[in-house]
Amino acid sequence: MKDSGKVGVGGVIRDEMGIWKRGFCTNLGIISNVTAELWGIIRGLELAWEEGIRKIEVEIDSLTSIMLIKEENREGPYANLVKMILEWVKRDWECKIIHTWREGNRVADCLPKRNMEQDMGLTIVQEPPDSMRSLLLENIIGVAIPKFVKS
Numbered sequence: 001m002k003d004s005g006k007v008g009v010g011g012v013i014r015d016e017m018g019i020w021k022r023g024f025c026t027n028l029g030i031i032s033n034v035t036a037e038l039w040g041i042i043r044g045l046e047l048a049w050e051e052g053i054r055k056i057e058v059e060i061d062s063l064t065s066i067m068l069i070k071e072e073n074r075e076g077p078y079a080n081l082v083k084m085i086l087e088w089v090k091r092d093w094e095c096k097i098i099h100t101w102r103e104g105n106r107v108a109d110c111l112p113k114r115n116m117e118q119d120m121g122l123t124i125v126q127e128p129p130d131s132m133r134s135l136l137l138e139n140i141i142g143v144a145i146p147k148f149v150k151s
Helices: 032-049 063-070 079-089 104-114 130-141
Strands: 004-016 021-031 057-059 094-099 121-125
Touching: 004 032, 021 032, 032 057, 032 063, 057 130, 063 079, 063 094, 079 094
Parallel strands: 057 094
Antiparallel strands: 004 021, 021 121
């Protein structure tokens, strides 16, 4: 999420039924969107591991980040972050990283907006904010959000 030059990321850990377990948001300051997306993946994997989760599916809406991870990018400005992600993925757990459209990632996208006025760093969100409850419910029951995709 980008706002006034500052970039933040957020994520949500939910169980297999889509029920909220924990959320996080991080104000990262002024960095590129791709760098922010990669840091968001790292923070989400760290939090899931700390929560004792050993089967996880990470949904992200950045095709660039997916490509960097799938190709195990070892050069360029994102190499260290990709290496960190791959080290997390290779731990003793079942971990998949998959693409979702931005419309399918609305819950996670709401969290950084709440954190942009706070200091830089990680904020753990124990309960879903009231403003997100309808999005969570829509996601759980499978409300379709139209998306125009060029063929």
